[in-house]
């Protein structure tokens with residue numbers, strides 16, 4: 001495989017994007033999981049599906065869209081979806097979680113319409129659903145890199161605010177943290193990470209990469225910093241093992257990455273049980 | 277510059293939840309160096325009043341001033357330390373150490389985009405020494421007992437060296453010995469550093485020993501003033517606002533007499 005990496009550009013793109021995603025998805029995922037918002041990333045990825053399907057459909061109809069990377073529209077849809085969730089959460093104050101199934105259904109609904117209209121997209125769509133080793137372009141890689149810089153800067157500079165909001169939202173507000181602004185930014189960042197990750201792990205499995213490594217990490221970590229480090233570590237292990245096996249077995253990397261994450265989680269749970 | 281030593285000034289605060297009145301025409305002024313005990317039966321609006329002072333709730337009517345300025349333009353949150361009534365209601369599996377939790381009390385003081393450094397860590401450790409939890413600093417917060425957690429939250433309130441401490445039944449779940457040392461610490465902070473304190477408690481014995489001022493709340497304020505005047509109130513008067521008979525001298529807590 002090493003030799004192939006130097007030979008094929010698509011493989012370089014896939015490996016590099018994979019490693020970056022293995023870093024940012026679980027990193028952001030920790031803040032999502034501890035706030036009990038795991039379902040939000042699921043909803044947003046389905047909204048991204050609508051965007052992708054819309055873009056693929058339009059590319060059959062309008063010349064402009066034929067040249068446009070569907071990732072853009074997918075990401076755009078996820079960002080709009082994230083802001084809508086925030087809005088709905090305020091409308092249904094006491095049923096906050098209702099916002100999630102509403103947006104999730106809307107995403108699948110629009111996705112289904114576009115897919116039917118286009119009479120199926122074959123392999124293209126499967127690549128977006130479950131990820132692909134061969135479909136990652138240089139442009140995709142650059143998008144992933146740009147988003148990674150944004151995510152890392154966001155978490156680096158707002159670490160204490162994000163921690164406070166996650167641990168004790170009421171206290172965070174008393175500390176003068178502008179919850180609304182940070183929450184809106186957080187949702188947009190989440191949408192961008194989902195957009196960045198979907199090429200490799202696929203729309204349907206993005207949220208798993210944001211939650212499974214974190215689920216394992218909080219079993220072993222005592223501190224928040226530790227949980228962050230373990231989340232990234234487990235995420236990277238899953239991505240590396242997943243990508244290599246996807247390449248050799250010629251299957252969708254989303255599947256292998258997520259199944260590896262599940263194994264890591266089981267191993268961690270088993271190790272905990274044995275130790276106690 | 278015009279100086280004021282008024283720390284909290286509430287005027288004619290009324291608050292309704294939907295249509296039920298939780299607070300009715302409450303006015304209260306807390307000045308620098310005062311130690312206020314806010315007492316009243318369950319559901320009398322104590323926590324609601326604190327939340328209004330902290331900006332967590334907007335009152336239906338009335339004005340609030342903090343440190344001499346209107347609450348809407350208040351931006352020196354680090355001057356207020358807060359311990360909420362159910363501060364340990366977080367998920368027990370939350371991955372955070374005691375030290376990380378206490379450091380989060382410095383969030384307002386540091387300001388946006390700044391990161392904690394070694395000095396902040398030392399301040400957090402100092403605050404943990406005050407509540408005698410420094411040796412547990414690297415433990416996961418969820419692994420501590422309820423009372424120990426509560427002490428950590430008190431440290432979080434103290435870490436930014438606030439000028440005002442607002443505490444809603446901070447000693448719930450803390451054992452007797454630690455309650456006493458906690459209150460003597462509060463009293464010391466109050467007397468030596470002039471920190472103003474607004475404390476909600478059901479432990480009336482503390483009130484009689486330490487607080488300089490007392491406010492009795494039951495939707496509206498039934499008494500507020502200095503300690504000596506409170507002592508003069510008859511049992512009948514006390515019972516009147518509390519809603520059930522109270523005997524003062526022989527009881528540690530204001531419990532209804534059967």
Ligand SMILES: Nc1ncnc2c1ncn2[C@@H]1O[C@H](COP(=O)(O)OP(=O)(O)OP(=O)(O)O)[C@@H](O)[C@H]1O
Nearest residue numbers: 293294298316317318319320321322323324325361
């Ligand atoms: N979020 C809310 N929505 C509706 N009603 C509320 C809300 N919070 C408080 N209340 C009501 O306001 C009244 C005052 O409540 P509050 O929590 O201020 O009482 P308290 O004096 O702190 O009582 P306790 O001693 O039990 O802590 C109660 O009747 C309560 O039911």
Ligand SMILES: [Mg+2]
Nearest residue numbers: 322323361444
């Ligand atoms: Mg209360």
